[in-house]
Amino acid sequence: MASSESGDFQKVLEYRIYKCSSYSSCYIPENILVDVPSDQTSRWSSDIDNHPQYLILKLQSPSIVKYITFGKYEKTHVCNIKKFKIFGGLEPENMMELLESGLRNDSIPETFDLKHVLGIEGNCFPIRYVKILPLQSWGPSFNFSIWHIRLTGINESKIVRPCLERFNMYRQKEIIRLCMKHFRQMEQPEIVETLQRVTGVPLEDPRLSTLYNLLVTKGDHLQAERFISNALSMGLLSDYINAQTYRAIWTKLSSSEPKPGMRGGHQMVLDPTAEVLYLFGGWDGNQDLSDLWSYNIEAGKWTLICKDTEAVGGPSARSCHKMCLDPQRRQLFTLGRYLDTQYRTCENLKSDFYVYDIESSKWTRISEDTGTMGGPPLVFDHQMSMDVEKRTIYVFGGRVLAHPTNADEHGLIPEPHFSGLYSYHVPTGTWTRLACDIADKPCSRDMPIYRSRAGHSMLFHPVGSSSLP
Numbered sequence: 473m474a475s476s477e478s479g480d481f482q483k484v485l486e487y488r489i490y491k492c493s494s495y496s497s498c499y500i501p502e503n504i505l506v507d508v509p510s511d512q513t514s515r516w517s518s519d520i521d522n523h524p525q526y527l528i529l530k531l532q533s534p535s536i537v538k539y540i541t542f543g544k545y546e547k548t549h550v551c552n553i554k555k556f557k558i559f560g561g562l563e564p565e566n567m568m569e570l571l572e573s574g575l576r577n578d579s580i581p582e583t584f585d586l587k588h589v590l591g592i593e594g595n596c597f598p599i600r601y602v603k604i605l606p607l608q609s610w611g612p613s614f615n616f617s618i619w620h621i622r623l624t625g626i627n628e629s630k631i632v633r634p635c636l637e638r639f640n641m642y643r644q645k646e647i648i649r650l651c652m653k654h655f656r657q658m659e660q661p662e663i664v665e666t667l668q669r670v671t672g673v674p675l676e677d678p679r680l681s682t683l684y685n686l687l688v689t690k691g692d693h694l695q696a697e698r699f700i701s702n703a704l705s706m707g708l709l710s711d712y713i714n715a716q717t718y719r720a721i722w723t724k725l726s727s728s729e730p731k732p733g734m735r736g737g738h739q740m741v742l743d744p745t746a747e748v749l750y751l752f753g754g755w756d757g758n759q760d761l762s763d764l765w766s767y768n769i770e771a772g773k774w775t776l777i778c779k780d781t782e783a784v785g786g787p788s789a790r791s792c793h794k795m796c797l798d799p800q801r802r803q804l805f806t807l808g809r810y811l812d813t814q815y816r817t818c819e820n821l822k823s824d825f826y827v828y829d830i831e832s833s834k835w836t837r838i839s840e841d842t843g844t845m846g847g848p849p850l851v852f853d854h855q856m857s858m859d860v861e862k863r864t865i866y867v868f869g870g871r872v873l874a875h876p877t878n879a880d881e882h883g884l885i886p887e888p889h890f891s892g893l894y895s896y897h898v899p900t901g902t903w904t905r906l907a908c909d910i911a912d913k914p915c916s917r918d919m920p921i922y923r924s925r926a927g928h929s930m931l932f933h934p935v936g937s938s939s940l941p
Contacts, residue, residue, distance in 0.1 A: 507543040507620040509579060517551065518606065518616045526605040527618060528564055534598035534636055535627035540571070541583040543620025548577045550611025553618065557607060558586060560599035567603055577610040581620075588625070590642060597639040598632050648673045656684075679703070731774040732765050737791030737810065743799050743830075750797070750804060752781070753790050760789035760809075764828070777833065786835030787826045792852035794867075798860055798898075802830040805865060807842065810852035811873060821873055823850040825896075838901065847903035848891045849873070855930035863898040866932070867891070869924045890924030 508514040518525040561567030570587040606616035655663040687696040738754025749767040764777040782788045790809035822841035843849040854870025892908030
């Protein structure tokens with residue numbers, strides 16, 4: 473069936489919308505259908521799962537409906553609604569969308585806010601009909617079930633009547649505006665001017681009329697772009713822009729040779745001021761790499777800074793390492809790497825720590841082994857972030873590499889498998905262990921224990937001065 477109006481549902485709805493106008497608890501008489509989550513027959517169900525099917529509820533009188541609550545069965549059910557839409561209006565043939573959302577497949581009732589304010593003036597609008605349109609049930613190819621509906625709002629005449637009058641005036645003005653837009657599209661400006669003069673209803677904001685005249689009437693695209701740029705600088709489009717969701721668009725970069733080859737386990741950092749990317753190292757499928765590249769975003773060009781950083785006093789070839797950037801002082805820091813079991817010797821298992829000065833194109837080894845300096849042991853798949861203002865680097869997690877004689881069949885030491893949280897203060901060259909997984913290991917201060925991990929991500933929030941793993 474295309475629609476359904478249940479008398480029981482209508483009584484419950486009418487009663488509850490009336491009693492809930494004071495936001496108090498509702499008393500439901502025995503002759504009124506109540507929420508019975510334990511009764512599987514206490515529900516409205518569609519015949520089949522085909523779309524569209526809907527339920528229309530009629531209120532006793534026009535009311536301002538603010539919330540809708542869905543009751544549920546006492547346990548999860550395949551017929552529970554997963555996605556739905558709610559419409560409302562004064563006539564069943566003319567309703568607007570009030571909500572699009574979904575329900576969890578559990579036994580807990582859920583309440584949603586319904587759209588009840590219209591226009592920039594913020595006036596509430598009343599409705600008489602509520603249309604519930606199920607879109608998808610939790611079980612595939614199952615019919616839709618609505619177990620219980622409660623609407624909450626205001627139906628007091630002294631509040632609803634002025635809202636109804638304002639709403640009718642709003643609709644009349646919108647009809648006049650639509651007529652004026654139609655005649656403007658028909659290139660009949662005299663009729664538009666007459667309607668505005670007689671009714672006193674403006675077609676639109678004068679600035680929109682100016683833009684329409686530039687873009688549509690005159691076809692002056694240059695002036696239209698200047699108009700939009702000026703509107704952006706004045707913040708006229710800020711609300712609209714902030715309401716938009718971000719959408720990622722991937723574009724293949726067509727850069728000429730030279731450019732880095734395919735690899736994995738490499739690292740990249742961005743200098744946002746200079747708009748330059750830096751890439752270092754990685755695994756090409758046969759060997760670790762030690763090349764350092766830069767990519768100028770504006771020019772769209774790769775530059776090979778150094779083919780072999782180890783040859784100029786920098787880090788050896790590596791993968792699964794991490795880098796962070798100090799954009800103010802234009803310095804790159806890199807720490808950690810992965811080694812296959814056959815290459816793990818006492819000498820190789822030292823955790824070297826390097827910094828690259830971009831201005832002078834010079835590598836400096838800060839530490840031969842951070843593990844002996846109070847820092848993390850040799851790790852891979854960890855994370856690094858930097859507090860640029862305090863010149864402090866944070867290192868969290870990562871798998872700890874072990875000597876083959878102490879490692880398990882996977883080349884990892886039994887305890888701990890993961891490294892903890894460390895900070896490195898660049899000016900003083902000092903490491904501090906902030907947290908670790910082993911309770912008897914001393915840390916710098918009382919902190920909640922966050923279990924270490926590998927292959928994660930971490931960001932630094934400069935405002936709150938905190939790293940977020």
